[in-house]
Amino acid sequence: CWGGREYWCGLESRGAEVGLPPAPSLFPPQIAKEVTKLLEMKARLGGDEGKHKFVLKTPKGTRDYSPKQMAIRERVFNAIITCFKRHGAEVIDTPVFELKETLTGKYGEDSKLIYDLKDQGGELLSLRYDLTVPFARYLAMNKITNIKRYHIAKVYRRDNPAMTRGRYREFYQCDFDIAGQFDPMIPDAECLKIVHEILSDLQLGDFLIKVNDRRILDGMFAVCGVPDSKFRTICSTVDKLDKVRAGALGCNLIVLGLQVFGQLWGLDLIERLLQDPKLSQNKLAKEGLGDMKLLFEYLTLIGIERIFSILEQRVEASEEKIRTTETQVLVASAQKKLLEERLKLISELWDAGIKAEVLYKKNPKLLSQLQYCEDTGIPLVAIVGEQELKDGVVKLRVVATREEVNVRRESLVEEIRMRTSRP
Amino acid sequence: CWGGREYWCGLESRGAEVGLPPAPSLFPPQIAKEVTKLLEMKARLGGDEGKHKFVLKTPKGTRDYSPKQMAIRERVFNAIITCFKRHGAEVIDTPVFELKETLTGKYGEDSKLIYDLKDQGGELLSLRYDLTVPFARYLAMNKITNIKRYHIAKVYRRDNPAMTRGRYREFYQCDFDIAGQFDPMIPDAECLKIVHEILSDLQLGDFLIKVNDRRILDGMFAVCGVPDSKFRTICSTVDKLDKVRAGALGCNLIVLGLQVFGQLWGLDLIERLLQDPKLSQNKLAKEGLGDMKLLFEYLTLIGIERIFSILEQRVEASEEKIRTTETQVLVASAQKKLLEERLKLISELWDAGIKAEVLYKKNPKLLSQLQYCEDTGIPLVAIVGEQELKDGVVKLRVVATREEVNVRRESLVEEIRMRTSRP
Secondary structure, three states: OOOEEEEEEOOEOOHHHHHOOOHHHHHHHHHHHHHHHHHHHHOOOOOOOOOOOOOOOOOOOOOOOHHHHHHHHHHHHHHHHHHHOOOOOOOOEEEEOOOOOHHOOOOHHHHHHOOOEOOOOOOEEEEEEHHHHHHHHHHHHHHOOOEEEEEEEEOOOOOOOHHHOOOOEEEEEEEEEEEEOOOOOHHHHHHHHHHHHHHHOOOOOOOOOOOOOHHHHHHHHHOOOOOHHHHHHHHHHHHHHHHOOOHHHOHHHHHHHHHHHHOOOHHHHHHHHHHOOHHHOHHHHHHHHHHHOOOOOOOOOOHHHHHHHHHHHHHHHOOOOOOOOOOOEEEOOHHHHHHHHHHHHHHHHHHOOEEEEEEOOOOHHHHHHHHHHHOOOOOOOEEEOOOHHHHHHHEEEOOOOOOOOEEEHHHHHHHHHHHHOOO | OOOOEEEEEEEEEHHHHOOOOOOHHOOOOOHHHHHHHHHHHHHHHHHHOOOOOOOOOEEEEOOOOHHHHHHHHHHHHHHHHHHHHHHHEEEEEEOEEHHHHHHOOHHHHHHHHOOOOOOOOOOEEEEOOOOHHHHHHHHHHOOOEEEEEEEEEEEEEOOOHHHOOOOOOOEEEEEEEEEEEOOOOHHHHHHHHHHHHHHHHHHOOOOOOOOOOHHHHHHHHOOOOOOHHHHHHHHHHHHHHHHHHHOOOOOOHHHHHHHHHHHOOHHHHHHHHHHOOHHOOHHHHHHHHHHHHHOOEOOOOOOOHHHHHHHHHHHHHHHHOOOOOOOOEEEEEOOOHHHHHHHHHHHHHOOOOEEEEEEOOOOOOOHHHHHHHHOOOEEEEEEEEEHHHHOOEEEEEEOOOOOOOEEEHHHHHHHHHHHOOOO
């Protein structure tokens, strides 16, 4: 759809067409065309039963982020990134896919969950499964041994997650790593601080940070007579035990392992384990317990996607009104024929850095302009009218209280800043 | 590598493991293991000539973003997002891949450039080729007709771009679209303003915004007797003409089309075209020229990846020192045995929202601590020593000037804020 009535316009940046005219085949009117095309195709194919049915959907295990969900996502990322920056971390990014061979042999039986790209000639590629292997590849490639970096990006796993619990096939990971030559436990203390700062900042309520050391569990297995080759398999079994309960396996050590997983490490527990006649003989376990005693060898942060869905549910429950824009003021007019005056004023506001909107109508009704503010949560309306223009003022209306004041045009920006600055 | 000497610790968030112990197979020590594994594999395979050679690299046409490149990327995105928000835009996000059928028949001959995923059972998927079709799918799916949104994300094209000119197979697009029922040209005026604001803000020097209307070109083709079926092909040919020069094709109208592409629209040019006896008879061309006369039907923003590489080159040239962290102060100690005092002080600073770092050494030399600031561009050093602790002060050193002042501990935060606040 086209022309005056239904209407599209937009900006599109493409690395491929710098300073060249846009490829006509990609003009934004295409968007309108595509929408129609897709809906028609759906209508046409939707009907015919039996064979292939055309569905308008995102791929299994993925979702769009609506403006509302993006607002929540931004809130969470801001808390996290602010914290990482406060701790002087750098940030890196890597491609969404890697050479297949880079991922090969890194994930054991989980490798079946890797998304491979189709062989269309050239290199064999796979979507990243986590941010750890790409980070390792980055370090090896650039011979970096010393870095404190965070990396926030989507990763891809072809499993069957419970979407309702905030789990997807495309989901965010949010890694923070400190690598280098240090005296032990100092970076760990900082990691612990970071987790605590972020979770507190997000106000998710009480939280429990579980910590562990792989070598302790390995030591237990060794003492238990488990062959090295079986470690990883059993580890992931134990990992699942939290859900399936211990009794299922008849091995005391595994049950002990489970209890260890199940509770927060404390000096008393470490002491108890160090007193275990068998375990204390095991080099790995002893190392692990030693470092654990010194403090934590590793920390894991609560799943970021999970945090999204907790907050999304809370927002639903509380009926809290999430704003999807940050607009401070709507530039409105009381009478007709004031479009140019509205555009003139909003330009002044934009140039002063004020976040402002205007309705794209020649002669919008004042009521519909006020209604727009109610709907979108814009707190202020700057109203221009014949009289105000004569007097060199603008009528500033506070949407919530309906209070109206005339503000001299030259002090409007200051007034808006003052009224919209966070207390 | 492990334990005391070479050292790793980190946070990793995974939707899959909320509140559960981390999967042992994914512990960050893995990173160190993987780095070694990859380097060994490279050493082993790198040598054997003849068949398959293992290379440590990113896939063809992709790149990592180093902390330095990320700093530039952040600077550019901040300018753009700040502007979009100032104009009251919402933001959405979509999955990196779509159902293959959603992309089918949208890109004509360019379809061969689409990355397909391997059929591993389940749905057939492709990586997004642009943000336009996913946006169309999003609108159609949610029956949205009215939205002002931006979308900044990576898209994927299997062509052979000139990487040196800031073109990749994985590259960013940065779309801004206004859709809905409006009086014509008002949103276009805003788009023009936005482009101007962003390009000015980024200080890329003088710029020329090229504008066009597809219908005018289509009209020219129609008048030229080109069958509709050939339009798209010829369009992309004309699109390429900017490079290959016009003469190559013997059609005056195409050359005219090229000239039109080649220069900024002005009323005089529009008038000239409207006077063209043939063209003025063509409905499409007339509509297009009419709207063009009223203002612009569509604007295109300079390629975002291109902007990255321009700025990256400029930074190289100017030897401007790009900081990759925002750290305001390093907490240092003059004598040994002050680790706990350093950690105590830095916690106070973190809690006050100050961006601070500390070296992960029990007893670092003061010189090496100052050197670290020189290298990373940290402007201030807060030095704790026996005497300062007795006197309840901290010695604050300005790295650039080497000036040192004793600051009472309770006013340290204020002093740091004051000294690091932008003028």
